[in-house]
Amino acid sequence: MSYPTHLLPTTVVGSYPQPDWLVDRAGLHAHGVPRTHAHDIWRIPAPLLEQAQDDATVLAMRDMERAGIDIITDGEIRRESYSNRFALALEGIDAEQPGEVHAQFNRATPVPRVVGRIRRRGPVELRDVQFLLQNMPMTGGHASKITLPGPFTLSRQAKNEFYADEEELVMDYAIAVNEELRELKASGVDVVQLDEPWVRTDPAKALRYGLPAINRALEGIAGPTVVHICFGYAAVVQQQKPTGYSFLPQLADTIAQQISIEAAQPKLDLGVLRELSGKQVMLGVLDLGDPAVETAEAVAARIREGLKYLPPERLIPAPDCGMKYLPRATAFGKLKALADGAAIVRRELTG
Numbered sequence: 001m002s003y004p005t006h007l008l009p010t011t012v013v014g015s016y017p018q019p020d021w022l023v024d025r026a027g028l029h030a031h032g033v034p035r036t037h038a039h040d041i042w043r044i045p046a047p048l049l050e051q052a053q054d055d056a057t058v059l060a061m062r063d064m065e066r067a068g069i070d071i072i073t074d075g076e077i078r079r080e081s082y083s084n085r086f087a088l089a090l091e092g093i094d095a096e097q098p099g100e101v102h103a104q105f106n107r108a109t110p111v112p113r114v115v116g117r118i119r120r121r122g123p124v125e126l127r128d129v130q131f132l133l134q135n136m137p138m139t140g141g142h143a144s145k146i147t148l149p150g151p152f153t154l155s156r157q158a159k160n161e162f163y164a165d166e167e168e169l170v171m172d173y174a175i176a177v178n179e180e181l182r183e184l185k186a187s188g189v190d191v192v193q194l195d196e197p198w199v200r201t202d203p204a205k206a207l208r209y210g211l212p213a214i215n216r217a218l219e220g221i222a223g224p225t226v227v228h229i230c231f232g233y234a235a236v237v238q239q240q241k242p243t244g245y246s247f248l249p250q251l252a253d254t255i256a257q258q259i260s261i262e263a264a265q266p267k268l269d270l271g272v273l274r275e276l277s278g279k280q281v282m283l284g285v286l287d288l289g290d291p292a293v294e295t296a297e298a299v300a301a302r303i304r305e306g307l308k309y310l311p312p313e314r315l316i317p318a319p320d321c322g323m324k325y326l327p328r329a330t331a332f333g334k335l336k337a338l339a340d341g342a343a344i345v346r347r348e349l350t351g
Helices: 025-031 046-067 126-134 151-156 166-186 197-201 203-217 249-253 270-275 296-306 328-350
Strands: 091-102 108-119 143-149 191-195 225-229 258-261 280-286 315-319
Touching (some): 046 126, 046 328, 108 166, 126 143, 126 166, 143 166, 151 197, 151 203, 166 203, 197 203, 270 280, 270 296, 280 296, 280 328, 296 315, 296 328, 315 328
Parallel strands (some): 143 191, 191 225, 225 258, 258 280
Antiparallel strands (some): 091 108
Protein backbone atom coordinates (compact mmCIF):
# COMPACT_ATOMS: atom_id res chain seq x y z
CA MET A 1 0.00 0.00 0.00
CA SER A 2 1.08 3.56 -0.59
CA TYR A 3 -0.44 6.99 -0.19
CA PRO A 4 -2.18 8.25 -3.38
CA THR A 5 -0.16 10.69 -5.44
CA HIS A 6 -2.97 12.13 -7.59
CA LEU A 7 -4.78 15.35 -6.73
CA LEU A 8 -7.86 15.28 -4.54
CA PRO A 9 -7.55 11.77 -3.09
CA THR A 10 -10.81 10.71 -1.44
CA THR A 11 -11.26 9.12 1.95
CA VAL A 12 -13.78 8.32 4.66
CA VAL A 13 -13.62 9.87 8.12
CA GLY A 14 -13.83 6.48 9.81
CA SER A 15 -17.05 4.53 10.25
CA TYR A 16 -19.34 2.88 7.70
CA PRO A 17 -22.84 1.46 8.40
CA GLN A 18 -22.88 -1.88 10.17
CA PRO A 19 -25.24 -4.38 8.49
CA ASP A 20 -28.68 -4.91 10.00
CA TRP A 21 -27.88 -8.59 10.50
CA LEU A 22 -24.94 -7.59 12.72
CA VAL A 23 -26.39 -4.81 14.89
CA ASP A 24 -29.83 -3.85 16.15
CA ARG A 25 -29.96 -0.39 14.61
CA ALA A 26 -32.85 0.73 16.81
CA GLY A 27 -30.81 -0.27 19.84
CA LEU A 28 -27.79 1.55 18.45
CA HIS A 29 -29.79 4.75 18.01
CA ALA A 30 -31.22 4.38 21.51
CA HIS A 31 -27.70 4.37 22.94
CA GLY A 32 -26.74 7.53 21.06
CA VAL A 33 -22.95 7.46 21.02
CA PRO A 34 -22.15 5.02 23.83
CA ARG A 35 -19.30 5.80 26.23
CA THR A 36 -19.83 2.61 28.25
CA HIS A 37 -20.38 -0.92 26.95
CA ALA A 38 -23.34 -1.43 24.61
CA HIS A 39 -23.14 -5.20 24.19
CA ASP A 40 -26.88 -5.40 23.58
CA ILE A 41 -26.61 -3.86 20.10
CA TRP A 42 -25.00 -7.02 18.66
CA ARG A 43 -27.39 -9.52 17.07
CA ILE A 44 -24.77 -12.30 16.83
CA PRO A 45 -24.02 -14.58 19.80
CA ALA A 46 -20.64 -13.96 21.45
CA PRO A 47 -18.94 -17.16 20.18
CA LEU A 48 -19.60 -16.12 16.56
CA LEU A 49 -19.39 -12.34 16.93
CA GLU A 50 -15.76 -11.83 15.88
CA GLN A 51 -16.27 -13.93 12.74
CA ALA A 52 -19.40 -11.95 11.87
CA GLN A 53 -17.59 -8.65 12.47
CA ASP A 54 -14.78 -9.81 10.17
CA ASP A 55 -17.26 -10.61 7.40
CA ALA A 56 -18.99 -7.25 7.82
CA THR A 57 -15.61 -5.49 7.75
CA VAL A 58 -14.82 -7.05 4.37
CA LEU A 59 -18.21 -5.89 3.07
CA ALA A 60 -17.53 -2.33 4.22
CA MET A 61 -14.07 -2.29 2.65
CA ARG A 62 -15.39 -3.64 -0.64
CA ASP A 63 -18.11 -0.98 -0.68
CA MET A 64 -15.43 1.70 -0.30
CA GLU A 65 -13.39 0.10 -3.07
CA ARG A 66 -16.39 -0.21 -5.42
CA ALA A 67 -17.34 3.41 -4.74
CA GLY A 68 -13.85 4.53 -5.80
CA ILE A 69 -12.50 5.73 -2.45
CA ASP A 70 -8.69 6.03 -2.33
CA ILE A 71 -7.95 5.89 1.42
CA ILE A 72 -10.07 3.29 3.18
CA THR A 73 -10.68 2.14 6.73
CA ASP A 74 -12.12 -1.01 8.28
CA GLY A 75 -15.39 0.92 8.69
CA GLU A 76 -15.02 0.68 12.49
CA ILE A 77 -17.38 -2.28 12.18
CA ARG A 78 -16.25 -3.87 15.47
CA ARG A 79 -16.91 -0.71 17.47
CA GLU A 80 -20.01 0.22 19.42
CA SER A 81 -18.90 3.85 19.12
CA TYR A 82 -15.88 5.61 17.69
CA SER A 83 -14.30 5.85 21.14
CA ASN A 84 -15.47 3.26 23.66
CA ARG A 85 -13.58 0.26 22.23
CA PHE A 86 -10.25 1.90 23.04
CA ALA A 87 -11.38 3.90 26.07
CA LEU A 88 -12.76 0.92 27.97
CA ALA A 89 -9.67 -1.22 27.37
CA LEU A 90 -7.37 1.03 29.42
CA GLU A 91 -6.11 0.39 32.93
CA GLY A 92 -7.52 2.81 35.52
CA ILE A 93 -11.05 2.62 34.10
CA ASP A 94 -14.13 1.21 35.80
CA ALA A 95 -16.66 0.50 33.06
CA GLU A 96 -18.84 -1.84 35.10
CA GLN A 97 -20.01 0.80 37.59
CA PRO A 98 -20.35 3.85 35.37
CA GLY A 99 -20.64 7.43 36.47
CA GLU A 100 -22.55 10.19 34.77
CA VAL A 101 -21.62 13.48 33.15
CA HIS A 102 -23.73 16.19 31.61
CA ALA A 103 -22.49 16.25 28.07
CA GLN A 104 -23.26 18.56 25.18
CA PHE A 105 -26.77 20.06 25.27
CA ASN A 106 -26.83 19.14 29.01
CA ARG A 107 -27.75 15.49 28.40
CA ALA A 108 -26.97 13.12 31.27
CA THR A 109 -24.68 10.49 29.77
CA PRO A 110 -23.37 7.28 31.40
CA VAL A 111 -19.58 7.25 31.23
CA PRO A 112 -16.72 5.13 32.58
CA ARG A 113 -15.14 6.24 35.85
CA VAL A 114 -11.44 6.98 36.14
CA VAL A 115 -10.44 5.20 39.36
CA GLY A 116 -6.69 4.81 38.85
CA ARG A 117 -3.81 5.93 36.69
CA ILE A 118 -4.58 5.68 32.96
CA ARG A 119 -2.27 3.17 31.29
CA ARG A 120 -2.44 1.07 28.15
CA ARG A 121 -2.51 -2.62 29.05
CA GLY A 122 -1.66 -3.83 25.55
CA PRO A 123 -2.82 -3.63 21.92
CA VAL A 124 -6.46 -2.69 21.36
CA GLU A 125 -6.85 -2.04 17.63
CA LEU A 126 -3.86 -4.08 16.40
CA ARG A 127 -5.86 -7.04 15.12
CA ASP A 128 -8.25 -4.60 13.42
CA VAL A 129 -5.34 -3.04 11.52
CA GLN A 130 -3.85 -6.42 10.63
CA PHE A 131 -7.22 -7.54 9.25
CA LEU A 132 -7.55 -4.27 7.34
CA LEU A 133 -4.14 -4.74 5.73
CA GLN A 134 -4.81 -8.39 4.90
CA ASN A 135 -7.97 -7.44 3.05
CA MET A 136 -6.89 -4.31 1.20
CA PRO A 137 -7.85 -4.16 -2.51
CA MET A 138 -5.55 -6.23 -4.71
CA THR A 139 -5.69 -3.65 -7.51
CA GLY A 140 -3.27 -1.32 -5.71
CA GLY A 141 -3.42 2.44 -5.50
CA HIS A 142 -5.27 2.43 -2.19
CA ALA A 143 -4.02 3.50 1.22
CA SER A 144 -5.16 2.22 4.62
CA LYS A 145 -6.31 4.29 7.59
CA ILE A 146 -7.20 3.62 11.22
CA THR A 147 -8.72 5.99 13.77
CA LEU A 148 -8.42 6.38 17.53
CA PRO A 149 -10.15 8.76 19.94
CA GLY A 150 -7.89 11.65 20.86
CA PRO A 151 -6.70 12.30 24.43
CA PHE A 152 -8.73 15.45 25.09
CA THR A 153 -11.95 13.80 23.90
CA LEU A 154 -11.22 10.69 25.98
CA SER A 155 -10.88 12.85 29.08
CA ARG A 156 -14.27 14.51 28.43
CA GLN A 157 -16.00 11.15 28.06
CA ALA A 158 -15.11 9.86 31.52
CA LYS A 159 -15.82 10.86 35.11
CA ASN A 160 -12.52 11.64 36.83
CA GLU A 161 -12.43 10.28 40.38
CA PHE A 162 -8.66 9.85 40.66
CA TYR A 163 -6.59 12.72 39.26
CA ALA A 164 -6.25 15.96 41.20
CA ASP A 165 -4.92 17.63 38.05
CA GLU A 166 -7.07 17.33 34.91
CA GLU A 167 -4.08 18.17 32.72
CA GLU A 168 -2.24 15.13 34.09
CA LEU A 169 -5.25 12.97 33.20
CA VAL A 170 -5.26 14.24 29.61
CA MET A 171 -1.51 13.70 29.23
CA ASP A 172 -1.76 10.13 30.53
CA TYR A 173 -4.43 9.49 27.92
CA ALA A 174 -2.04 10.99 25.35
CA ILE A 175 0.72 8.58 26.37
CA ALA A 176 -1.66 5.61 26.06
CA VAL A 177 -2.81 6.78 22.61
CA ASN A 178 0.78 7.28 21.49
CA GLU A 179 1.77 3.78 22.58
CA GLU A 180 -1.14 2.36 20.60
CA LEU A 181 -0.35 4.47 17.52
CA ARG A 182 3.27 3.36 17.53
CA GLU A 183 2.24 -0.29 17.44
CA LEU A 184 -0.37 0.33 14.75
CA LYS A 185 2.12 2.17 12.56
CA ALA A 186 4.66 -0.62 13.02
CA SER A 187 2.10 -3.03 11.57
CA GLY A 188 2.13 -1.11 8.28
CA VAL A 189 -0.99 1.08 8.27
CA ASP A 190 -0.55 4.17 6.09
CA VAL A 191 -2.65 6.86 7.83
CA VAL A 192 -3.60 7.34 11.48
CA GLN A 193 -6.29 9.72 12.71
CA LEU A 194 -7.25 11.12 16.09
CA ASP A 195 -10.91 11.99 16.59
CA GLU A 196 -11.08 15.14 18.72
CA PRO A 197 -14.60 16.59 18.42
CA TRP A 198 -14.59 17.73 22.05
CA VAL A 199 -11.87 20.38 21.65
CA ARG A 200 -14.48 22.82 20.38
CA THR A 201 -16.62 22.44 23.55
CA ASP A 202 -14.02 23.93 25.88
CA PRO A 203 -11.61 26.04 23.83
CA ALA A 204 -9.72 27.44 26.82
CA LYS A 205 -8.77 24.03 28.20
CA ALA A 206 -8.21 22.68 24.69
CA LEU A 207 -5.71 25.46 24.07
CA ARG A 208 -3.99 25.09 27.44
CA TYR A 209 -3.47 21.34 27.47
CA GLY A 210 -5.53 19.78 24.66
CA LEU A 211 -3.10 20.88 21.96
CA PRO A 212 0.01 19.68 23.87
CA ALA A 213 -1.79 16.37 24.47
CA ILE A 214 -2.54 15.94 20.77
CA ASN A 215 1.11 16.61 19.99
CA ARG A 216 2.19 14.12 22.66
CA ALA A 217 -0.15 11.51 21.22
CA LEU A 218 1.31 12.02 17.73
CA GLU A 219 4.93 12.23 18.89
CA GLY A 220 7.23 10.07 16.78
CA ILE A 221 4.45 8.88 14.44
CA ALA A 222 5.69 8.79 10.86
CA GLY A 223 3.55 9.19 7.78
CA PRO A 224 0.25 11.03 7.33
CA THR A 225 -1.43 11.98 10.62
CA VAL A 226 -4.91 13.50 10.93
CA VAL A 227 -6.95 15.29 13.58
CA HIS A 228 -10.71 15.20 12.99
CA ILE A 229 -13.22 17.64 14.48
CA CYS A 230 -16.95 17.92 13.89
CA PHE A 231 -20.25 18.97 15.45
CA GLY A 232 -21.46 15.41 16.09
CA TYR A 233 -23.30 12.75 14.13
CA ALA A 234 -26.23 14.17 12.20
CA ALA A 235 -28.43 11.27 13.38
CA VAL A 236 -27.71 12.11 17.02
CA VAL A 237 -27.41 15.91 17.10
CA GLN A 238 -30.89 17.22 16.39
CA GLN A 239 -30.11 20.87 17.15
CA GLN A 240 -29.12 23.32 14.45
CA LYS A 241 -25.39 23.07 13.93
CA PRO A 242 -23.24 26.22 14.13
CA THR A 243 -21.78 27.70 10.96
CA GLY A 244 -18.34 28.18 12.49
CA TYR A 245 -15.94 26.50 14.89
CA SER A 246 -14.97 27.93 18.26
CA PHE A 247 -11.71 26.00 17.97
CA LEU A 248 -10.19 25.40 14.54
CA PRO A 249 -7.34 27.77 13.59
CA GLN A 250 -5.58 26.68 16.80
CA LEU A 251 -5.17 23.19 15.30
CA ALA A 252 -2.62 24.67 12.92
CA ASP A 253 -0.26 24.52 15.91
CA THR A 254 -0.47 20.75 16.17
CA ILE A 255 2.07 18.45 14.52
CA ALA A 256 -0.72 16.66 12.62
CA GLN A 257 -0.25 16.89 8.87
CA GLN A 258 -3.98 16.97 8.12
CA ILE A 259 -7.01 18.55 9.76
CA SER A 260 -10.40 16.95 9.04
CA ILE A 261 -13.47 19.17 9.34
CA GLU A 262 -17.23 18.88 8.97
CA ALA A 263 -18.29 21.56 6.51
CA ALA A 264 -21.16 20.49 4.23
CA GLN A 265 -24.11 20.14 6.64
CA PRO A 266 -23.35 23.28 8.71
CA LYS A 267 -22.59 25.23 5.51
CA LEU A 268 -19.31 26.32 7.03
CA ASP A 269 -17.76 29.59 5.92
CA LEU A 270 -14.71 28.10 4.21
CA GLY A 271 -12.73 31.30 4.58
CA VAL A 272 -11.48 29.77 7.83
CA LEU A 273 -9.40 27.35 5.76
CA ARG A 274 -6.92 30.17 5.18
CA GLU A 275 -6.04 29.95 8.87
CA LEU A 276 -4.92 26.32 8.64
CA SER A 277 -1.63 27.41 7.15
CA GLY A 278 0.55 24.60 5.92
CA LYS A 279 -1.94 21.83 6.72
CA GLN A 280 -3.68 19.53 4.34
CA VAL A 281 -7.42 19.65 4.94
CA MET A 282 -9.84 16.73 4.82
CA LEU A 283 -12.85 18.75 3.77
CA GLY A 284 -16.35 17.44 4.48
CA VAL A 285 -18.25 17.64 1.18
CA LEU A 286 -21.00 15.08 1.97
CA ASP A 287 -23.93 16.30 4.08
CA LEU A 288 -24.77 13.31 6.29
CA GLY A 289 -27.85 15.04 7.66
CA ASP A 290 -29.47 14.97 4.21
CA PRO A 291 -30.95 11.53 3.42
CA ALA A 292 -30.72 12.27 -0.30
CA VAL A 293 -27.63 11.08 -2.14
CA GLU A 294 -25.71 14.01 -3.60
CA THR A 295 -25.05 14.20 -7.31
CA ALA A 296 -21.44 14.09 -8.39
CA GLU A 297 -21.79 17.66 -9.64
CA ALA A 298 -23.04 18.86 -6.23
CA VAL A 299 -19.97 17.32 -4.62
CA ALA A 300 -17.75 18.86 -7.29
CA ALA A 301 -19.25 22.29 -6.52
CA ARG A 302 -18.36 21.91 -2.83
CA ILE A 303 -14.82 20.89 -3.74
CA ARG A 304 -14.48 23.90 -6.05
CA GLU A 305 -15.59 26.13 -3.17
CA GLY A 306 -12.81 24.70 -1.01
CA LEU A 307 -10.30 25.32 -3.79
CA LYS A 308 -10.98 29.05 -3.51
CA TYR A 309 -9.04 28.92 -0.24
CA LEU A 310 -6.68 25.94 -0.62
CA PRO A 311 -4.43 24.70 -3.42
CA PRO A 312 -5.53 21.28 -4.73
CA GLU A 313 -2.42 19.64 -3.25
CA ARG A 314 -3.78 20.41 0.21
CA LEU A 315 -7.42 19.34 -0.21
CA ILE A 316 -8.72 15.83 0.51
CA PRO A 317 -12.46 15.42 -0.15
CA ALA A 318 -14.30 13.38 2.49
CA PRO A 319 -17.67 12.96 4.21
CA ASP A 320 -18.47 15.36 7.03
CA CYS A 321 -18.16 12.68 9.69
CA GLY A 322 -18.50 8.96 10.27
CA MET A 323 -21.28 7.25 8.30
CA LYS A 324 -22.23 4.74 11.01
CA TYR A 325 -25.86 5.84 11.41
CA LEU A 326 -26.78 6.00 7.70
CA PRO A 327 -28.57 3.27 5.75
CA ARG A 328 -25.91 1.30 3.93
CA ALA A 329 -27.33 2.02 0.45
CA THR A 330 -27.32 5.75 1.23
CA ALA A 331 -23.74 5.63 2.49
CA PHE A 332 -22.57 3.78 -0.61
CA GLY A 333 -24.36 6.22 -2.92
CA LYS A 334 -22.82 9.19 -1.16
CA LEU A 335 -19.32 7.68 -1.37
CA LYS A 336 -19.80 7.02 -5.09
CA ALA A 337 -20.82 10.66 -5.55
CA LEU A 338 -17.74 11.69 -3.56
CA ALA A 339 -15.38 9.74 -5.79
CA ASP A 340 -17.13 10.84 -8.99
CA GLY A 341 -17.28 14.48 -7.91
CA ALA A 342 -13.58 14.50 -7.06
CA ALA A 343 -12.84 12.94 -10.47
CA ILE A 344 -14.75 15.75 -12.21
CA VAL A 345 -12.68 18.45 -10.51
CA ARG A 346 -9.46 16.47 -10.95
CA ARG A 347 -10.04 16.40 -14.71
CA GLU A 348 -10.70 20.14 -14.69
CA LEU A 349 -7.38 20.71 -12.93
CA THR A 350 -5.22 18.35 -14.96
CA GLY A 351 -6.94 18.47 -18.37
